[in-house]
Structures are given as C-alpha cells and as structure tokens.
Amino acid sequence: MTSTPSAATPTSLGRLVARSIEVADPGPLLDLLPEDAPTAWLRRGEGIVGWGVAASVRTSGPERFDAAVDWWHQVSASAVVRDELAVPGSGLICLGSFAFADDPGDSVLIVPKVVVGRRGDRTWVTVIGDDEVSPPPDLVAQPEPRAPGEVVFADGSVGGTAWEAVVAQAVQRINAGELEKVVLARDLIASTEAPLDVRWPLRRLGSEYEMCWTFHVDGLFGATPELLVRRERGLVTSRVLAGTIRRTGDDERDLALAATLARSSKDLEEHEYAVRSVADSLAPHCTSMNVPESPFVLHLPNVMHLATDVAGVVPDTDSSTVLELAAALHPSAAVGGTPTDVAVAMISEIEGMDRGRYAGPVGWMDASGDGEFGIALRSAEYGPGPNGTGRVRLFAGCGIVAESDPESELAEAQAKFVPVRDALAGR
C-alpha cells in the first residue's frame, strides 16, 4: 500500500494478516466487548463485534466512498487470510460509517484487531495484525458497563417550534411544485453525568430492538430498522422503509393503526418514492429483480413502518462491492427525498444542522466485497462533555410530502428519538 487516494488518511500501511477459527458459543456477543475501541453490527444476536484497530482510513468530501473502496481494495489485495469457516463475516473484514452529505463528509473504515462473529449456530474469532497474528483471546463476558448517570436532554440545533416552521416551509415548496418529497431531521443533545460507555446503550438497544441492526462504529451508535443493501454471493437485498405511525402501547389499537397505515395514501405515496429510488439505483447492477407491489407493516416497539424487501441478482461480471452499491443507493428517498438533488439541496438550505454520519451508510464488508450496510437511523454520536461529563447527539427525521402536518411530523420525530433516549436511561 504505497499510494493512497488523496481524500483518504490511512493509519496502517503494512500488510495485514488475518486468521479465523471456529470457537464454542461464548454467549451474547455484546457482552464480550471491552470498553476500549468497540465496534458492533448485530441483529437478533447474530453478526459481528470487534475491538481494537488493526488499520483504518478516514475519508471525506464527495469522494468519501470511492476513496474508501480504493483503500479496501489495496488492504484486502495485499492481506494474507487464513479462514477455516468461509461464512459471511469470517476472514478479513472492515466496519464503516459514512457521512450523509458531501460537505464535510467525514467518514471512516476500521479493521478491528479482534472480530467475533456469529451466524446461525456457528461462532468464530478472527485475529488481525500487521504481518503476524497473536493467538485468539479468551472470550469472556465483561462486567456490566458503567452507567451514564443522570441524563439531561436539550434541544439541539433547532427547537421543536422552529422545526415545525421549517417543515411548514417544505410543505409549501412541495405544493409549489419544487419537489415531491424531502426528509427533514433534527437533533437533541443529551448531557450525561459520566462519560458515555457506549456498551451501556448498545446492550439495551440489542435486546429491546431485536428486529433492528444494532451498531457502533467510531462514536456513532444506534439500532436501525433499515437495511440499505446486503450483498451475499451474488444476491442483493434491501429493506426499504418509509411511512410511519406511532404505537400507542395498546396492542389492539396498534393493530387497527397498522391497518390504517397500510391504507394511508400519504404514507403509501411517501413509501413508493423510497422503493422506486432503491429499485432504480440497483437495477443497473442486477440481471433480475423482485420488487413487491405492496409493502408490509414492520412493527417496532416505538413505531410501525411501511416496509418493502427488494431483492436482485448481481451477475459475476459485476464486481461492485457492497460499499459501492451503498454509495449508488445513497441517499435514497427514505432519507433524502425526490428528486434526490433538489431534496439534498433543500436539506442543506433549511434543515439548520450538519447531519454528520446520521442517515449515512453504516455496516461491514469482507475481502470479497460482500457485506451489509444499513442506514444510520435511530442513532446518536457521542463524545466528551465539559468537566468529565459526556455529550450525546441524537438524531431523528421524517419524510415530508404535500399532505404532511408539521405538528404530527414533530411527534413522529420524537417517537424516533425513543430507542436511543431509553437506552441512555438508568443509573
């Protein structure tokens, strides 16, 4: 790895050596994570956790995806890999998280030093190092993570009332024919008494939001219900969400609400834009595709969504990695809008905040380019606060169409803060 793309800042230029071995079930993967440099991508207890940094690259700007793909090609081409399992996620892998917007676009790919993965009833450990690998570590459950202590929430960049006015402005511009749909988000700031030990919210998100992908990459964590793209041995899949209704906590009422959502023309329209944008971006890579005609309702503890699982076959002649597919799909109408360019310009004009890596692709990739990238929703970014405290920035957004009502959209955004908000609670 002598030459690196200009938009990339790598940490390791050495040749990597990776070795994966099968191990006995060590119990819940999240319980194995140490406090220092943990990474995670898990759903229903399966997936990947990792710790330490064997190599990483930071990229930025409009070239952030291309620069990361180039770096990964170089790293994986020069690596020596011994993998006794050869299942998705074993062998050399990286985890990554990408900014929503081109500017500043700060993004990261990380190759952990240790990865523990689970798929079905198989569990493995991968140890990755420079030129030589250490023996696999003992896998033992770590003590309960440190609690955040008292947590105080405050408005972020734009307060609730001001945000309603921004939504109203978007509705007006949609009705004036400028665009069809735009996704607008806001942030909340949580101040935690102690610096955040990210394993605290991760454990809670992993058990409360089993239908979601619980993730952490370099300070961005959450539990997303939306899979931007999975590439696995020539098959691509994407779970598209758009159209939301809040749950009441009363099962019978929620079922009636689910039926209302499935018939709501406003939500079906919003959903249709999102499905079309994903299908159109995947089509050039696929020989055949399955796009269901109508969505199903995905039930989460806080909200219900209209959901469509899109699938396609990528021929051997198409060598696009899952990250390139994610880059082609980003930003889908689920987090940008329709038409994409007009919506993205409107977001930066009126939203009033930098999204950072919220609503960008987050996930993992192996040396063959297979892997999974979700959309970083129901997420937050954390760092140090003043005087030994912690600071967490939570994000939530909503698709705005012609019939959107600002007050209901604000309530919907509040409901989307709930997963991370609740996961920070408890002392």
Ligand SMILES: C=C(O[C@@H]1C=C(C(=O)O)C=C[C@H]1O)C(=O)O
């Ligand atoms: C933008 C978010 O969610 C997206 C917007 C949705 C909607 O407007 O109905 C639903 C799911 C997501 O695609 C978010 O959670 O922040």
